Structures are given as C-alpha cells and as structure tokens.
Amino acid sequence: MDKIRELLRKPIALILVSGAVGLLLGLIWAWGIQPVEWKDAPPALLHPVYREEYLRMAIDSFRVNGDVEKAVARFEALGPYAHSTLDTIVSNPGSQDPAAIAAFAEIVRVVVPPASETSQGTPAQAGSGSIGRLLVILFAVAAVGLVGYMLFCYLLPLFRRSGGGALTPAQQARQISRQTEMTDYVAMGEEPPIAQFMTTFVIGDDLFDDSFSIENQAGEFMGECGIGISETIGVGEPKKVTAFELWLFDKNDIQTVTKVLMSRHAFDDPATYQRLQNKGEPVLAELDKQIVLETAALQLVATIADMEYGQGALPAESFFNRLTLEIAVWPKIVAPG
Numbered sequence: 001m002d003k004i005r006e007l008l009r010k011p012i013a014l015i016l017v018s019g020a021v022g023l024l025l026g027l028i029w030a031w032g033i034q035p036v037e038w039k040d041a042p043p044a045l046l047h048p049v050y051r052e053e054y055l056r057m058a059i060d061s062f063r064v065n066g067d068v069e070k071a072v073a074r075f076e077a078l079g080p081y082a083h084s085t086l087d088t089i090v091s092n093p094g095s096q097d098p099a100a101i102a103a104f105a106e107i108v109r110v111v112v113p114p115a116s117e118t119s120q121g122t123p124a125q126a127g128s129g130s131i132g133r134l135l136v137i138l139f140a141v142a143a144v145g146l147v148g149y150m151l152f153c154y155l156l157p158l159f160r161r162s163g164g165g166a167l168t169p170a171q172q173a174r175q176i177s178r179q180t181e182m183t184d185y186v187a188m189g190e191e192p193p194i195a196q197f198m199t200t201f202v203i204g205d206d207l208f209d210d211s212f213s214i215e216n217q218a219g220e221f222m223g224e225c226g227i228g229i230s231e232t233i234g235v236g237e238p239k240k241v242t243a244f245e246l247w248l249f250d251k252n253d254i255q256t257v258t259k260v261l262m263s264r265h266a267f268d269d270p271a272t273y274q275r276l277q278n279k280g281e282p283v284l285a286e287l288d289k290q291i292v293l294e295t296a297a298l299q300l301v302a303t304i305a306d307m308e309y310g311q312g313a314l315p316a317e318s319f320f321n322r323l324t325l326e327i328a329v330w331p332k333i334v335a336p337g
Contacts, residue, residue, distance in 0.1 A: 023144055044079035051078055051085050056096060059089070063100040068107055075108040083114050169204030169238070176200040180305055180324055193301075193328035199227060200324040203310055204238040214298065214329050223250045225293075225300055225327060230260055231276055233318050240310065240319035242266040243276055244285075246302055248329075250295030257293045261285045263309065265318035285323065299330045 043054045058074040061067075075082050086105055093101050167175065177198040186192050194217060199210040211226030231243040244261040258280030266272045267284045276282055283291050287307055293300040303326045310321035 020144065020148065027144075042079065043074075043077045044081055048081075048085075051081055052088060054078070055082075055085050055089060059096065059101055059104045062104050062107075063097065068111075071104060072108055072111045076112055082108075082112065169202040170208075173200040173202040173205060173208075176202070176306075176322070176324060180326070182326060183303065183328070185328070191330065193330050194222070195225075195327075195329040197225075197327045198305070198324065199327065200306075201227075201229075201241065201244070201320065201322065203241070203319075203321050206237070206239045208241075212327065216331065221251060222329075222331070223248065223252075223295070223298055225249065225329060227261075227302075227325060227327075230279060231266065231272070233266070234314050240314060242272070242319050244320075244323065245279060246283075246291060246293065246325075247280075248293040248295055248298060248300045250298045253296040255295075257295055259283050259291055259293060261291065261304075261323075263318055263320060265315045285320075294332065297332050299332050300327060301330075302327050 043051060046054060058071060062071040078085055090101055090105060177200045180198050182196055182198060195214045197212045201208045209228035211224055213224055214222045216222055225248045227244050227246045229241050230245040232239045233242040234240045242263045243266050245258055246261055247256050247258040249256045260276045260280045260282050262282055262284055273282055285304060285307060287304055289304050291302045305326045306324035308322040309317045310319045
C-alpha cells in the first residue's frame with residue numbers, strides 16, 4: 001500500500017491512473033447504467049428477419065386498404081434493403097397470398113425501381129449508426145489498452161525493484177534511517193525532545209532534500225527543520241555532494257538559522273570554504289559530531305550517526321557516499337526578563 005501511495009504522488013502515474021479509471025467508469029456508465037435508447041428508428045435498421053416481417057405486414061395492409069401511397073412509403077422505409085427483402089418474400093411467400101404479394105411488388109417496383117436504391121444510400125450508410133458505435137467501442141478498448149500498456153511499462157521496473165531487485169538510492173536511504181536506532185535521551189537522564197527525526201543521504205539521490213515539521217506536545221506548530229544538498233563537486237552523474245545545508249525555522253523568529261556540513265576537502269579548501277560561508281556557518285562533518293542550531297524558541301541538536309566518503313578520481317574525502325543524521329529539537333527555556 002505504501003508503494004502505491006508513493007507512486008501516485010508522481011504526476012505521470014497519477015495522470016495515467018486517473019485517465020484509465022475515468023475511461024472505465026465512463027464506459028460502465030454509458031453502456032451499463034445509462035445506455036443510449038433508440039426511439040423512432042427506421043425499419044432499415046432492423047434485423048433482416050424483422051425487416052421481412054415488417055414488409056409482410058405492409059403487403060397485408062395494402063391487400064386490405066389498397067392505399068398505394070402508404071404502400072410505397074412503407075416500402076421506401078426499408079431503404080437499400082427494400083428490393084432484396086421483397087425478392088425474399090416473392091421467392092418464399094409462405095402463408096401469404098402470392099397474388100397479394102405480386103400486386104404489391106408490381107406497384108412498388110414501378111414507383112421505386114431497383115436502380116433508385118443508389119439514391120437512397122448504400123447498406124453501409126444505412127448502418128452507419130452501428131458502425132459508429134463499433135468504432136467508439138474499438139477506440140475505447142484501444143485507449144484502455146494504451147493506458148494499461150503505459151502503466152505496465154512505467155510500473156514494472158518499480159515493482160521489480162520492490163520485489164527483490166536493486167533499491168533506488170532514496171529507498172536505500174529510508175531503509176538505513178529505519179534501521180538506525182535513535183538516541184534515548186530519557187535513559188540518559190535528559191529531557192525528551194519534542195521532535196526527533198532520522199534522515200539519510202545515499203549517493204545517487206540527486207534530489208535529496210528532507211524537511212520535518214516541529215510540533216509541541218499539544219500539537220501546536222512550532223517550526224520546521226531539514227537538510228538538503230548545498231554544494232557538489234566534479235561533473236557527471238550521480239552528483240558528488242561535498243556539502244549539505246542544515247537549517248532550522250522558528251515561527252517565533254524572523255530568520256532561518258543555517259549551518260553548512262562540509263566534507264574534509266571542502267572544509268580545507270579556502271575557496272570552497274569562503275564560498276559556502278555565505279550560506280551559513282561552516283561545520284566539518286565528522287562521525288558522532290553534534291551540530292547545534294538555536295533560534296528564539298527552539299534548540300536543534302543534529303548528530304552525525306554514520307557517514308562514509310566516496311572514492312574515485314576526485315580528491316580524497318571530497319564527497320559523501322552516505323550520511324545519516326539524527327535530529328532532535330527542544331523548546332528553549334527563556335528566563336523571565
């Protein structure tokens with residue numbers, strides 16, 4: 001269920017799923033709940049069996065009342081099927097009077113000769129409504145198939161990864177965070193924090209940017225904190241992160257406090273140090289190191305629970321392969337003035 005929620009947060013997946021569901025619901029409504037109802041449909045659209053029954057009734061009516069105008073009108077209503085239906089009845093009169101059939105045929109064939117059927121339209125034209133419906137159905141099926149295929153192509157790699165294949169860097173990071181034990185401040189004899197988070201960066205997560213909401217025990221919003229990529233080194237993919245920005249926002253303060261966690265290479269390089277200093281106080285990232293951020297009403301302590309430098313053609317200890325940070329926040333006790 002969590003994987004499905006995660007997928008639906010992505011715009012393309014949401015669009016595809018919404019389109020498929022909307023199309024299916026539309027078909028169910030149009031063909032099952034409120035289908036199109038035909039009214040006053042012409043006899044030409046009847047099944048061949050019922051066209052023959054219709055013409056036999058017209059012949060019987062003409063035998064009784066002799067109304068030539070009505071007989072011709074009823075015959076013409078069969079459109080391109082009129083003469084073929086009449087030929088069927090003539091060759092197989094059944095229980096009808098052959099003389100009545102012959103009299104009817106003699107009248108209508110004079111008024112509506114077979115050659116005039118071209119002016120009445122072809123069978124394809126008479127059945128255009130049925131063909132139109134068939135085309136709509138075929139289009140709908142093709143659309144559903146296309147959406148299903150796109151969903152299959154989009155979701156298959158993700159499900160393969162979730163079924164035992166390689167996890168994405170972001171998934172690896174979440175797994176590491178869940179497996180890392182948080183500090184028990186109460187057991188250490190300290191006040192418990194009002195908020196405590198674990199966040200991990202794994203190389204390859206080029207969009208890494210974690211943020212957390214801070215609330216007090218009463219559920220009141222106090223502020224936010226987070227960490228994101230500040231600086232990279234080198235070129236190519238994945239990005240080689242050489243520094244992170246750790247920040248704290250206090251709703252009661254007008255500023256956001258920021259510190260920059262830097263790799264050993266970035267910290268020792270004067271140009272990089274000076275450039276990143278404009279973003280916040282530079283701090284060398286070291287295992288088990290605690291970084292403190294304070295605002296008017298909040299105090300944040302971030303502990304580097306785990307870290308690992310990447311290796312390659314770049315300078316040693318210049319970029320992070322992994323970084324796990326534990327963040328704990330306490331309300332500041334302000335002495336009465």
